[in-house]
Amino acid sequence: MKQSWQILIVDDEANVRRMLTTAFTLDGHRPLCAANGCEALELFHSHQPDVVLMDIRMPVLNGIEALEKMRAVRPGTPVILMTAYAAVETAVEALRFGAFDYVIKPFDLSEVKLVIQRAMQMQDMKQQINQLHQQLSKSYQWGHILTQSPAMMEICRDTAKIALSHASVLISGESGTGKELIARAIHYNSGRSQGPFIKINCAALPESLLESELFGHEKGAFTGAQLQRHGLFERAHGGTLLLDEVGEMPLNLQVKLLRVLQEREFERIGGSQTVRVDIRIIAATNRDIPAMVEAGTFRNDLWYRLNVIHLTLPPLRERLEDISLLANHFLQKFNLENQREIIEIDTSTMALLESHTWPGNIRELSNIIERAVIMSTGMVIFPEDLPPLLQASKPISGKEPDTAGSLKENVKRYEKTLIISALNDNYGNRTRAAMLLGISRRALMYKLQEYNIEQIAEG
Ligand SMILES: Nc1ncnc2c1ncn2[C@@H]1O[C@H](COP(=O)(O)OP(=O)(O)OP(=O)(O)O)[C@@H](O)[C@H]1O
Ligand SMILES: [Mg+2]
Numbered sequence: 001m002k003q004s005w006q007i008l009i010v011d012d013e014a015n016v017r018r019m020l021t022t023a024f025t026l027d028g029h030r031p032l033c034a035a036n037g038c039e040a041l042e043l044f045h046s047h048q049p050d051v052v053l054m055d056i057r058m059p060v061l062n063g064i065e066a067l068e069k070m071r072a073v074r075p076g077t078p079v080i081l082m083t084a085y086a087a088v089e090t091a092v093e094a095l096r097f098g099a100f101d102y103v104i105k106p107f108d109l110s111e112v113k114l115v116i117q118r119a120m121q122m123q124d125m126k127q128q129i130n131q132l133h134q135q136l137s138k139s140y141q142w143g144h145i146l147t148q149s150p151a152m153m154e155i156c157r158d159t160a161k162i163a164l165s166h167a168s169v170l171i172s173g174e175s176g177t178g179k180e181l182i183a184r185a186i187h188y189n190s191g192r193s194q195g196p197f198i199k200i201n202c203a204a205l206p207e208s209l210l211e212s213e214l215f216g217h218e219k220g221a222f223t224g225a226q227l228q229r230h231g232l233f234e235r236a237h238g239g240t241l242l243l244d245e246v247g248e249m250p251l252n253l254q255v256k257l258l259r260v261l262q263e264r265e266f267e268r269i270g271g272s273q274t275v276r277v278d279i280r281i282i283a284a285t286n287r288d289i290p291a292m293v294e295a296g297t298f299r300n301d302l303w304y305r306l307n308v309i310h311l312t313l314p315p316l317r318e319r320l321e322d323i324s325l326l327a328n329h330f331l332q333k334f335n336l337e338n339q340r341e342i343i344e345i346d347t348s349t350m351a352l353l354e355s356h357t358w359p360g361n362i363r364e365l366s367n368i369i370e371r372a373v374i375m376s377t378g379m380v381i382f383p384e385d386l387p388p389l390l391q392a393s394k395p396i397s398g399k400e401p402d403t404a405g406s407l408k409e410n411v412k413r414y415e416k417t418l419i420i421s422a423l424n425d426n427y428g429n430r431t432r433a434a435m436l437l438g439i440s441r442r443a444l445m446y447k448l449q450e451y452n453i454e455q456i457a458e459g
Pocket of ligand 2 (some may be wrong): 179180244
């Protein structure tokens with residue numbers, strides 16, 4: 001909040017003007033004085049003060065008339081009226097014309113200061129809300145997807161067109177980039193929006209269970225199959241089926257999926273009757289499918305089939321413009337959920353958020369803001385409300401390398417720094433740190449031992 005305000009003092013009594021001018025100047029503000037409503041209006045036009053403190057009973061143009069004229073020009077400027085006790089009813093009436101508040105003469109200086117301070121706080125809040133509105137109107141919202149990144153806006157526009165078609169869609173992107181949100185937006189903006197939206201995580205089930213979840217089974221198909229059961233392909237009839245983490249689907253099932261994609265038909269496990277379904281299939285993955293095709297773990301023909309409409313969501317670190325937009329969006333959301341009224345994220349906190357690499361993308365940002373809302377004790381989110389690892393995130397480059405010692409020693413030292421930094425960036429999650437470093441989890445565990453790296457608690 002600005003600390004020095006231009007205060008327009010309007011009173012026909014010279015000693016009141018003098019007293020207030022001295023007090024406000026001592027507090028570091030910039031008072032202006034007028035002896036009646038007419039003079040006040042001139043100064044109001046020429047100086048655009050932050051706040052007006054005005055007597056009601058004055059010759060030439062009284063406080064109420066001046067208030068109305070001021071509100072007609074700049075209704076946003078708070079006007080506080082001063083009145084003798086005898087005229088307090090007029091002052092109350094003036095609140096209806098838009099006065100911010102009134103004080104009764106003779107007044108206590110601290111009381112006047114308090115009212116002005118409140119008026120200025122209110123101004124500040126209004127300004128922030130305006131800024132947020134402006135930020136929001138520059139951004140793009142489709143379904144629940146909020147963005148101001150040109151790349152994401154383009155994807156949203158594409159999905160709006162895709163929604164109207166029947167085509168299968170592949171959505172790639174790192175974990176937490178919004179793949180499921182996009183899939184839902186496609187479904188709810190399509191002709192199938194009244195039908196079911198069903199999601200299955202292909203990585204969560206062993207092969208045989210995944211197969212019976214998807215295809216269903218006939219009575220007696222295997223031990224324990226006492227009744228016929230419809231699988232998700234059938235249950236999604238008339239709607240959309242999201243195959244999450246499709247990269248984890250075993251090769252054997254990939255062939256069967258290809259047939260469903262091409263023919264929209266299949267047989268239940270243990271059955272010979274062909275079932276036809278009307279579904280849209282959306283597949284999502286955080287894996288590099290072409291590399292998997294190369295390695296022989298993903299079928300080439302399935303990849304071709306899925307690649308017809310392929311959306312690739314950029315990671316959060318490549319859409320920096322979304323960080324403050326989303327952080328403020330999550331701030332509002334978690335304020336509501338936790339009955340808090342935190343008004344802003346301090347600029348140094350925002351700078352830390354903007355320099356983080358976000359391996360967990362938007363989900364991670366949402367978690368961090370939720371935590372900050374819970375941890376914060378005031379009206380503003382400061383760096384200390386962030387997890388310690390984020391507070392300490394400083395780029396490792398910029399440091400002059402210490403080159404004393406042999407090449408091997410230097411390489412080892414550098415390797416150790418990289419491992420610690422990868423662990424830090426991933427909150428101690430060893431699987432993700434290993435992925436980031438391009439080594440196996442087992443190799444990482446070995447190196448932790450070799451370098452005697454204290455285990456960083458997974459967060
Ligand atoms: N652009 C966005 N605007 C608002 N919220 C978003 C946006 N993108 C993602 N989110 C939120 O972030 C979280 C993660 O999104 P989502 O589940 O769609 O990611 P995902 O790519 O499917 O992740 P995973 O690979 O881990 O399954 C969700 O809570 C979602 O609501
Ligand atoms: Mg998901």
